[in-house]
Amino acid sequence: MKVVSNAPERTVLVTGGAGFIGSAVCRHLVAGGRTRVINLDKMTYAASHTALAEVEGSPNYRFVQGDIADRRLVAEILRGERVDAVMHLAAESHVDRSIDGPAVFIETNITGTFHMLEAALDHWRSLDDQGKGAFRFHHVSTDEVFGDLPFDDSLFSEESAYRPSSPYSASKAAADHLVRAWHHTYGLPVVLSNCSNNYGPHQYPEKLIPLTITRAAMGLTLPVYGTGANVRDWLHVADHARALELVMTRGEAGATYVVGGREEHNNVAVVAMICDLIDERMPLATGRRRNLIRFVEDRAGHDRRYAIDPSRIELSLDWRPEIGFREGLAATVDWYLANQAIDSKSASAS
Template sequence: MIDTILVTGGAGFIGSAVCRHLVKTGAYRVINLDRLTYAGNLDSLREIESDPNYRFVQGDIGDRDLVLGLLEAEKVTGIMHLAAESHVDRSIDGPAAFIETNVVGTFQLLDAALKYWSGLGDERRKRFRFHHISTDEVFGDLPFDGGLFTEETPYAPSSPYSASKAASDHLVRAWHHTYGLPVVLSNCSNNYGPYHFPEKLIPLVILNGLEGKSLPVYGAGANVRDWLFVEDHARALELVLTRGEVGESYNIGGREERTNLSVVETICDLLDARAPLPSGPRRELIRFVTDRPGHDRRYAIDASKIERELGWRPAETFDSGLAKTVDWYLANEWWWRPIREQRYAGERLGAA
């Protein structure tokens, strides 16, 4: 029997990668529930939109009756919950939307999932999983000179975004411990790759660099992130959903730490090799700007548990994945140009 997976937030960056991956395996039917806020883009799903094993539903995870109706009508066997507000700078400017979506929305989704699961027969109850996808930012930050986030690292969120995600993680665990809902959780490091919304660091630098615009970098660019190619993440999420132990969490990272400045410089060099500017090297476009409030120093994931227990390894290094990403943006102006010109002015700094 083919599994039917409800993916929330499936028109977003990571969610669309998950939808594409699951449908292409041929082993799943995917129901994509997305509210289509500013970062949701159905163009990211063009290659699967006509597949008989894919269905898009526009709607809000906070609409409990809609979610419950979908679960029942589609006989869903698993939920992959990715719907979230996720941009740190936006959370500083307007935290209310983050609380509403990430906390209240997750509660409503859990409430619907619990009612649905409680009414299933024994066999279907055993098969059902609720997979909550979260971020390494719930752990706070690390010193520059050492340490890694493990599944046992205490939570210490620093921004309204990470605090809202931490709250949602706690709700999911509580629904497992109190009500028995079969959940798995995962916390990932910074993702990058095709179809990444242009306000984020890597696509913003690629597109600004391509157009010869200023490349803003917070502070001295010394903040460190662990980078994970989005398609590697999608493979890992499938493994967590299907093979992860109920009640457990799994950290997913690329073991590819880079300073923000080194990421920007690498993109400059890749673009110079592919589309040189007559004005000179793109590194000359780098501009250091005032750091954002509460900017975490360093994130770094210890992915030993998922590697050991589920056999997952990233297929891409940061260098190979970044080169693929730059090439994708160069080849797919049809996707990013409308966002760049109509929905997003390109002024907001990339968060990392």
């Protein structure tokens, strides 16, 4: 990665910056040269310093290990680093884990967001008029807050009603409502974004794509929920990082932007694509990897379909995805095969 050496124009606090999307945001912002990044991360199971190796030597990057619920620590960072904007990505995000143990999702995604909002509000009130006008609290959310869609041509938009289905999506929906309330009641300048499924390098192997890659590379069976008909809209994490910077820097205060790749694929098709890509690179002596697909009992409350209409961000912020799904998936497969230790522990994550 080539890092531009221009003096930074702003300082941004990124929460959850050692996670999959957060680390992509940190890499993107530091590479642009206009932003000094303070990364606050608790370093839970899905966090990775490896994903940040490219920026750890940069003078425009600082890592702080800590909890977003530690309001004193957050306040010290906001004040001491003279933070101009917050990008709040820290969250528990795995639906299966939320079904098995919802308490941590309530604590992190709802209570943690509350503490972040309170600290940001105090900081914003301490700024001069110019600083107040430039400040943004960017809350990064998910399209799962909208529930699910039928198998037709309907799409989620910024006006879609909230109908969360899982403890995870319900906790993110609650956080979204808190962020809007702090804007409406206290005047905190916020922006929100709700994104479709992300994929790419450095994703923890509990999600569909990295789990399938690691298991397929080992020749293990490939579990697919239900009939595999569930549809998701896929977006490469690098394209998402670009969108998030635009929302933070050019988004209208109080506005929401839904972000999607216009790349709908059902789960079994995605798994089959991965099988074919790995077969091309490392054929199995026993036959095609598609034969390893096994349909398993469906997830409780499994949403049928997610799909995004990203017209607002395309038109108002001039953003478009640059990486097509088939191209990005092939590059992701290559990255995992080259960079990840394919072992039984990673391949059995769930």
